[in-house]
Amino acid sequence: xxxxxxxxxxxxIAEAAIRAGCRHYFGYPITPQTEIAHYMAKKMPEVDGTxxxxxxxxxxxxxxxxxxxxxxxxxxxxxxxGISLKQEGISYIAGAELPAVVVNIVRCGPGLGGILPxxxxxxxxxxxxxxxxxxxxxxxxxxxxxxxEMTVEAFNISDKYRILTMIMGDGILGQMMEAVEFKDKEDxxxxxxxxxxxxxxxxxxxxxxxxxxxxxxxxxxxNHKLQEKYALITENEIKVETYNCENADIxxxxxxxxxxxxxxxxxxxxxxxxxVGLIRPITLWPFPERAFQKYADVPKAFLTVELNAGQMLxxxxxxxxxxxxxxxxxxxxxxxxxxxxxxxxxxxxxx
Numbered sequence: 001x002x003x004x005x006x007x008x009x010x011x012x013i014a015e016a017a018i019r020a021g022c023r024h025y026f027g028y029p030i031t032p033q034t035e036i037a038h039y040m041a042k043k044m045p046e047v048d049g050t051x052x053x054x055x056x057x058x059x060x061x062x063x064x065x066x067x068x069x070x071x072x073x074x075x076x077x078x079x080x081x082g083i084s085l086k087q088e089g090i091s092y093i094a095g096a097e098l099p100a101v102v103v104n105i106v107r108c109g110p111g112l113g114g115i116l117p118x119x120x121x122x123x124x125x126x127x128x129x130x131x132x133x134x135x136x137x138x139x140x141x142x143x144x145x146x147x148x149e150m151t152v153e154a155f156n157i158s159d160k161y162r163i164l165t166m167i168m169g170d171g172i173l174g175q176m177m178e179a180v181e182f183k184d185k186e187d188x189x190x191x192x193x194x195x196x197x198x199x200x201x202x203x204x205x206x207x208x209x210x211x212x213x214x215x216x217x218x219x220x221x222x223n224h225k226l227q228e229k230y231a232l233i234t235e236n237e238i239k240v241e242t243y244n245c246e247n248a249d250i251x252x253x254x255x256x257x258x259x260x261x262x263x264x265x266x267x268x269x270x271x272x273x274x275x276v277g278l279i280r281p282i283t284l285w286p287f288p289e290r291a292f293q294k295y296a297d298v299p300k301a302f303l304t305v306e307l308n309a310g311q312m313l314x315x316x317x318x319x320x321x322x323x324x325x326x327x328x329x330x331x332x333x334x335x336x337x338x339x340x341x342x343x344x345x346x347x348x349x350x351x
Contacts, residue, residue, distance in 0.1 A: 061089030071196030091130030095211030116334025248277030
């Protein structure tokens with residue numbers, strides 16, 4: 001490893017993107033992710049890159065479409081309402097099979113909501129918030145170090161599969177400062193982008209990047225191709241952390257910042273003779289169903305803890321498939337659950 005620095009999460013995302021070869025950033029300011037744009041505005045000129053503060057989130061995501069079409073590594077970032085505005089462009093990018101990375105540092109909602117942290121965009125991210133049968137890879141880091149590593153990974157996954165990849169954190173993760181250790185050199189995947197619209201130089205046929213297919217048979221075949229790609233990603237790219245799950249009395253499912261709280265709850269519960277396990281999905285899509293299936297017969301029950309009204313809960317229930325009861329505890333509006341609240345919920349379930 002190389003240098004170790006104390007940095008804010010949002011700035012780490014931007015620095016990691018630059019180290020991963022991103023040279024084009026298009027965005028629009030919105031709290032709590034604006035530091036990503038600030039950092040890119042300062043750093044992109046230093047690496048001969050392009051920074052554009054677009055006139056809107058809609059403009060920014062369509063600029064991403066253009067740069068990705070030319071084969072560039074490109075990033076945009078926003079927070080919940082801004083991601084909603086980008087949804088049409090996200091679907092277009094998915095339909096055109098373009099590699100790009102989008103960051104959502106989630107704030108609370110619905111509507112304009114507030115600037116405090118939340119996880120209420122889970123459905124939007126993993127179920128396809130825009131139109132059509134599309135998916136994007138969704139990575140959920142839980143530390144500033146993981147923000148760095150997963151940003152680099154996001155660009156590699158995008159290029160490997162020609163797919164949009166989202167890094168989804170919350171306001172805490174974007175704003176907190178932690179030590180982060182950077183590599184001296186990144187492991188960069190550089191596939192041949194012979195599909196890109198880079199100019200023919202009269203040496204080949206024109207490349208066409210589009211998401212519109214008028215002929216229904218052609219469009220159906222295109223959709224089948226996309227579904228085959230999603231199946232391949234599901235087979236190869238699932239990331240999950242399982243912790244303390246063997247012989248657990250109860251297994252908690254949590255992602256992102258909340259998973260860090262759960263690790264402290266595990267220590268508290270242990271002092272009271274309760275064994276709590278943790279399954280932390282790192283890829284929210286593809287969802288790590290097999291991890292839940294592996295431990296489905298172990299605990300008396302499962303509990304999902306989220307900063308929303310119960311969104312990942314549905315996927316956990318599907319994965320557990322009725323073998324054990326699945327309970328939920330959540331806070332909303334920017335409120336965070338305390339360790340004691342969660343422990344009390346666990347005790348109540350195990351009565």
